[in-house]
Amino acid sequence: MFFRKIESKGIAHFSYMIGDGKDLAVIDPVRDIGIYMQEARKAGKRIKYILETHRNEDYVSGSMELGEKTGATIYISAHEDLGYLYGQGIENGFEIKIGDLTLRALHTPGHTLGHLSYALYDKNQTSPYMVFTGDCLFMGDVGRTDFYGKENLEKMTSLLYDSIFEKLLPLGDEVLMFPAHGAGSACGESMEDRPYSSLGYEKKYNRALQVSTKKEFLEKFAKMRIKPRYFEEMEELNTKGAPFVGESTLLNVCSIEEIEHSKDCILIDIRSKEAYIGGHIPGSIYLTGSILSTFLGALFKTDEKLLFLTDGNVAEVEAIYWQCRRIGFDNIQGFIPHAAAAWEASGKELRRAATISAGDYQDGLRAEEFLLLDLRKEHEIKSGDPQKNKVHIPLQSLYECYEKLERDTTIYVLCGTSERSTTGYSYLKDKGYNPIIIAGGTDMLRALKK
Template structure:
């Protein structure tokens, strides 16, 4: 038998490769599909079907790509919507994979037509259920994607899915959800790497409500909605362009790079210290590992993207960005900032202040406007700085008018990485007074502005 869980970094998305007797299916594949092809080919399997649990909002599915490369059939959920590819899976539909069987289970709530897929072992015993975004370790799927006016109705559907379709499968059944901890598709996913129906029945806080009304009241919450979700919804209905026809971003000389800046967005994926020391004017700082979590909040669609990076291999950046439908990658700066500087072009920098220096400044009586870009959950869990102004990083573009321009602004987060994103956003918008505080919460020791 073949079984593999593939995690997409940064969005904690899980997809699954399941096979037997040299035939395999993929559940909720990501767009860069080589991982599935390599795993299946290495063990002598042929991918014959792709199953989707729902129309995803946080990444581009790779179903169309896999079908083009393997000839696999695509079965999507949410059959009530106008898909341009594949066929709609039906409640109770089954697929034979060697000695194994998969059965579709209608699981509405996160979306109106979500599907789970129950895997039976060779003895026809329920074994593993792939729940998509209906049930996670420690949480359940969010129900706000169709708008606040439909949240209560969607939460009621999700309750029925959980208590009538999934929990009755049996405590011994393994749960394989669509996401792990850190996903934007639920607020409180636990860090259990593997879980079961029984563990969730006992430990999942969202399964402890006394009745349906209490469940609806408890889970019908409006969560942050990233601007790129709409583009994901469109691409996952229409099907994205094939990556096999898309070349990697080409290396550009400093002169060629400079000539395209005005019509493009420049994204610098180096770490925060390198960006702070020197960067191409007007560029946006998102370190490479942060692209999955933050590119969709700050990068527009339909505009060419120019890259500044460490090294000359653009494939990691390409992989991260195409998962979110950023296909217009115009090229990367060959030779990095060294080539930019040796060609004589101007650069910008961001002041950086050790956290101990800022604390001493405050304790000496100096005034300082502190911008804390952590989330509300972080403030509750780890404490806030007395007197600091909290604007969550994802909300900063909408609330820049709250940040003063007439005095120094010190940007603070748990470390330095998100602070540098914030500094680059402000600098691009005309602020010249923002400094990044290096060291974060661990190094904070001000007595005048303590952590409370």
């Protein structure tokens, strides 16, 4: 048996390759299909099948291009008519033979109406030993159920409960579980960062499954969540099929003069938070690699032109390139290595980000008139966190809410560690506001109280 788990960092996505004999199946491939082609070539196998658990919202699917490259058959759910322009529809119980292995489709609606999971059986086995759960069941969490609007929230959450408790968990405690996402994904709130799990472990320890009744499950999880602005574009691309991008990374190295010639570009600074705060090119937006996939699509439209400011790390630049392409940002103008140093060398000044220490903020050494902008998600907020003059706008929603803030007031920007605060600072500064980062965020504020 051949098995590979492919992690796409940034979007916290997992895709899988399963095979036996000469054939392979790929489940939920991302857009940079080169990794699947390379793995197949190294193993001396061919990709024969491509399976989707559902139409994904948070990244561009690579199914259509991978199918074109390999001749593989693409399988999608026939339980929901989304107007796909590619793929063959399959229903609950459909089986795919790969050597001595069998993949059986399970209709597990809730996250979406057509959602499929796939149970893997070995030859002559009546019980599966793996199940690929897509966005239905995660490690430590369950899939969100709000994509069909508030009016369908209870219905979708009820379907999710049935899928988990009546279809997945009865497969057996010993069955290994492989979801489509891990910790950090926008498709859940409390996913755990573990390399693998089992249905039995989740049944015992997953906090979302510690309920006595469906009613209790609905009370906890039938809720609307933030939907990043780029999700709808991903839905359209993943129905019609996205433009092909190939296997190669196309890095256009630019000079500092390119900034003057690219007034319509968004300048994205991908250096460390400390480097950005210490000195950055005016007008640039701080989005380092660890948070870029999460917030780039929330703050900007996918057709924006992007110019990246780097410290010269080629490996990081390549990773950033694919993070952008995975979420539909194709208009990448290039990368400027050692941009801050080059800016200074050209005779221009860097801007230092305004900060206040957590201690000074807590001791009241701040402006008399101010707003406290809390960029965290609702579930992160705890009693005892600062409340005075607070406005709560999660960073994912800042693009549609920032104009409600007062322009002539000092805005102290808060998050858990000051990572998101630095992004929020850069976004607001570019819009003409007067933001100040609370260094260390609520983690530091809480530590000072102990």
